Amino acid sequence: MATDAQQACFEAGIKFGSLYHQFAGTPVSPESARSLEAAMAAAIENQPYCEAVDVTVHDDRVADAVDHENGYTELTGSLMDVRMRIEYEGVTVRTRMAMTEGYPLMELVEVVDDGEPSRSGGADPSPDGDPNA
Amino acid sequence: MATDAQQACFEAGIKFGSLYHQFAGTPVSPESARSLEAAMAAAIENQPYCEAVDVTVHDDRVADAVDHENGYTELTGSLMDVRMRIEYEGVTVRTRMAMTEGYPLMELVEVVDDGEPSRSGGADPSPDGDPNA
Amino acid sequence: MATDAQQACFEAGIKFGSLYHQFAGTPVSPESARSLEAAMAAAIENQPYCEAVDVTVHDDRVADAVDHENGYTELTGSLMDVRMRIEYEGVTVRTRMAMTEGYPLMELVEVVDDGEPSRSGGADPSPDGDPNA
Amino acid sequence: MATDAQQACFEAGIKFGSLYHQFAGTPVSPESARSLEAAMAAAIENQPYCEAVDVTVHDDRVADAVDHENGYTELTGSLMDVRMRIEYEGVTVRTRMAMTEGYPLMELVEVVDDGEPSRSGGADPSPDGDPNA
Numbered sequence: 001m002a003t004d005a006q007q008a009c010f011e012a013g014i015k016f017g018s019l020y021h022q023f024a025g026t027p028v029s030p031e032s033a034r035s036l037e038a039a040m041a042a043a044i045e046n047q048p049y050c051e052a053v054d055v056t057v058h059d060d061r062v063a064d065a066v067d068h069e070n071g072y073t074e075l076t077g078s079l080m081d082v083r084m085r086i087e088y089e090g091v092t093v094r095t096r097m098a099m100t101e102g103y104p105l106m107e108l109v110e111v112v113d114d115g116e117p118s119r120s121g122g123a124d125p126s127p128d129g130d131p132n133a
Numbered sequence: 134m135a136t137d138a139q140q141a142c143f144e145a146g147i148k149f150g151s152l153y154h155q156f157a158g159t160p161v162s163p164e165s166a167r168s169l170e171a172a173m174a175a176a177i178e179n180q181p182y183c184e185a186v187d188v189t190v191h192d193d194r195v196a197d198a199v200d201h202e203n204g205y206t207e208l209t210g211s212l213m214d215v216r217m218r219i220e221y222e223g224v225t226v227r228t229r230m231a232m233t234e235g236y237p238l239m240e241l242v243e244v245v246d247d248g249e250p251s252r253s254g255g256a257d258p259s260p261d262g263d264p265n266a
Numbered sequence: 267m268a269t270d271a272q273q274a275c276f277e278a279g280i281k282f283g284s285l286y287h288q289f290a291g292t293p294v295s296p297e298s299a300r301s302l303e304a305a306m307a308a309a310i311e312n313q314p315y316c317e318a319v320d321v322t323v324h325d326d327r328v329a330d331a332v333d334h335e336n337g338y339t340e341l342t343g344s345l346m347d348v349r350m351r352i353e354y355e356g357v358t359v360r361t362r363m364a365m366t367e368g369y370p371l372m373e374l375v376e377v378v379d380d381g382e383p384s385r386s387g388g389a390d391p392s393p394d395g396d397p398n399a
Numbered sequence: 400m401a402t403d404a405q406q407a408c409f410e411a412g413i414k415f416g417s418l419y420h421q422f423a424g425t426p427v428s429p430e431s432a433r434s435l436e437a438a439m440a441a442a443i444e445n446q447p448y449c450e451a452v453d454v455t456v457h458d459d460r461v462a463d464a465v466d467h468e469n470g471y472t473e474l475t476g477s478l479m480d481v482r483m484r485i486e487y488e489g490v491t492v493r494t495r496m497a498m499t500e501g502y503p504l505m506e507l508v509e510v511v512d513d514g515e516p517s518r519s520g521g522a523d524p525s526p527d528g529d530p531n532a
Contacts, residue, residue, distance in 0.1 A: 002408070002507045009405040010494070010507050013412020021421040022159055024340065025290030027151070032175035039172030042165035046205035070369075072179035074290065076340070095409070103336075108401045108409050135275070135374045142272040143361070143374050146279020155287040157473065158423030203502075207423065209473070228276070236469075241268045241276050284426070292421055298441035305438030308431035312471035338445035 005113045008088035011049045012095045015084055016106045019044045019053070020077060020097075028079070029072040033057040036075070044084070052085040077104025090114050138246045141221035144182045145228045148217055149239045152177045152186070153210060153230070161212070162205040166190040169208070177217070185218040210237025223247050271379045274354035277315045278361045281350055282372045285310045285319070286343060286363075294345070295338040299323040302341070310350070318351040343370025356380050404512045407487035410448045411494045414483055415505045418443045418452070419476060419496075427478070428471040432456040435474070443483070451484040476503025489513050 002010070023040050034057075041053040057080045065073035073079075078099060086093040094109040135143070156173050174186040190213045198206040206212075211232060219226040227242040268276070289306050300323075307319040323346045331339040339345075344365060352359040360375040401409070422439050433456075440452040456479045464472040472478075477498060485492040493508040 002510045003404075005402075005405055006408040006510055007507060009401070010408040010412040010505075013409040013414075014416040014505060015412075017413040017416025017418075018160070018420045019416075021291055021417045021419075022156075025287055025342075026155055026172075027176045027179040029179050032172070032179055035168070035172040035175045039159075039165070039168040042168045043160045046160040046162050046165055046203075048203050070179075070181050074342070076291075106409075106413060108406060111401045111405055135377045136271075138269075139271055139275040139377055140374060142268070142275040143279040143372075146276040146281075147283040147372060148279075150280040150283025150285075151287045152283075153287075154284045154424055158420055158475075207475070209424075239276075239280060241273060244268045244272055288425055289421075292438075293417070293442045293445040295445050298438070298445055301434070301438040301441045305425075305431070305434040308434045309426045312426040312428050312431055312469075314469050336445075336447050 004089040005091045005093075005111055008049070008086055008091035008093045009108060009111060011088050012084065012086040012093040012108070013106075015044050015047055015050050015053070015086065016082070016095060016097065018047065019055075019082060020106075023075055024077070026075040027072045028057065028062055028075045029066065030059040030062055032072075033059055033062060037080075040082075049086050049088045050084065051087045052083075054083045056081045080104075083109075137222040138224045138226075138244055141182070141219055141224035141226045142241060142244060144221050145217065145219040145226040145241070146239075148177050148180055148183050148186070148219065149215070149228060149230065151180065152188075152215060153239075156208055157210070159208040160205045161190065161195055161208045162199065163192040163195055165205075166192055166195060170213075173215075182219050182221045183217065184220045185216075187216045189214045213237075216242075270355040271357045271359075271377055274315070274352055274357035274359045275374060275377060277354050278350065278352040278359040278374070279372075281310050281313055281316050281319070281352065282348070282361060282363065284313065285321075285348060286372075289341055290343070292341040293338045294323065294328055294341045295332065296325040296328055298338075299325055299328060303346075306348075315352050315354045316350065317353045318349075320349045322347045346370075349375075403488040404490045404492075404510055407448070407485055407490035407492045408507060408510060410487050411483065411485040411492040411507070412505075414443050414446055414449050414452070414485065415481070415494060415496065417446065418454075418481060418483075419505075422474055423476070425474040426471045427456065427461055427474045428465065429458040429461055431471075432458055432461060436479075439481075448485050448487045449483065450486045451482075453482045455480045479503075482508075 028036055037055040037057050040055045044050055044053045061079045082097040084095045092112040096109050097104055097106045161169055170188040170190050173188045177183055177186045194212045215230040217228045225245040229242050230237055230239045294302055303321040303323050306321045310316055310319045327345045348363040350361045358378040362375050363370055363372045427435055436454040436456050439454045443449055443452045460478045481496040483494045491511040495508050496503055496505045
């Protein structure tokens with residue numbers, strides 16, 4: 001059988017793929033970014049084992065991407081940061097998506113199984129007042 | 134050349150297809166319905182010539198569609214009503230999507246070209262305090 | 267009432283918005299471009315009044331957009347041309363999406379009502395063996 | 400650090416969420432089902448570590464879901480089975496989505512780390528000439 005930690009990581013991945021491919025392509029501007037952040041988080045938090053989702057759409061990047069007269073662009077991974085917390089059978093998985101070398105990388109930040117942390121190198125588990133903590 | 138009214142109707146159709154196929158499949162529950170309504174409207178209002186979008190996700194239909202233990206369903210046309218107002222070169226187009234004989238039908242409600250109304254039969258142009266008016 | 271030509275243009279717009287927002291964001295490479303073209307066309311041809319859809323994903327643009335080591339990119343309007351033919355109550359509408367001044371523009375090419383053409387300026391109605399003709 | 404097997408399961412989940420939420424809502428009929436199956440598989444196989452994807456859209460279920468005169472329905476998880484094979488740093492993960500108690504369940508079928516199988520209970524790892532094997 002797959003372990004609970006493996007199942008938890010599988011569930012975490014499902015949420016990331018879901019969020020990205022459901023909302024990529026959505027028309028977005030600085031004016032609509034807040035409502036989109038809220039809807040993305042609330043939608044994915046509906047999914048099983050998904051305890052917290054935090055989406056930040058960067059207005060400065062959106063403004064830079066608005067390269068035509070219409071005043072909006074389409075949502076892509078390069079415009080946002082995402083953090084999630086998954087809880088599955090006592091295992092906590094923290095994940096994030098952020099720009100890494102020009103590419104939006106989805107990554108495991110931390111897998112904690114009954115208090116035994118298994119932390120990925122280089123990633124910030126963000127203990128400081130994070131909504132996903 | 135296509136007339137301004139034809140162009141306006143083309144633009145109206147683009148917005149409807151965009152809204153539907155961008156957001157269909159989004160996980161939704163009564164708890165997340167409000168944020169989804171807001172994000173859908175704000176996203177599509179970014180598009181050219183789109184002056185107003187009003188989305189109503191019906192909580193009772195969502196609750197009925199939640200047929201498994203996870204507590205959510207996926208957004209489909211049968212769960213929502215949508216109304217939009219498009220303005221193109223002096224032409225105002227009002228459209229709506231609502232359940233008609235069990236199928237979510239997108240339809241032109243009204244095409245008004247410089248004050249000359251061209252109204253579709255049977256549809257309610259909703260003059261009464263509607264956000265799309 | 268809206269005219270048949272206006273209804274036809276509304277239907278044409280729905281198809282364009284649907285195609286774009288259903289498939290934008292799909293992982294694509296030169297190797298998968300043919301199957302994606304075929305699926306996009308066949309999917310949208312299911313919709314009412316949609317007689318022909320022709321999608322061309324430009325391999326050279328896809329190759330240029332593959333800017334990371336993974337070998338794929340995500341579908342956007344800048345990577346493809348689309349042409350459609352809609353038939354509604356005797357009205358034929360031809361539309362296309364192509365890059366115009368760096369932006370993928372969806373446009374009406376031709377509206378023909380019972381043999382009375384109403385052609386938009388500057389667009390090529392493609393009389394030459396086009397699958398949408 | 401997360402283990403290679405956990406990373407592999409995370410990657411497997413991403414692919415499933417991506418496939419589902421990219422393509423859910425696509426208009427589909429028995430006539431367009433084959434091209435959609437092919438495009439879904441080829442698109443997701445572009446993603447990192449994704450070695451094989453097999454999608455089966457069940458024509459009988461599609462036909463049953465076509466409940467209006469237009470002759471098509473929208474793709475949902477209940478209409479298809481999906482199997483995938485992920486390879487990450489020597490770990491092979493097999494996953495599938497199939498209807499379970501009326502709900503399309505995404506699940507880990509097998510996690511094999513350097514030849515040490517970790518098989519989930521009740522799932523068929525499909526040794527018989529499967530394209531994902």
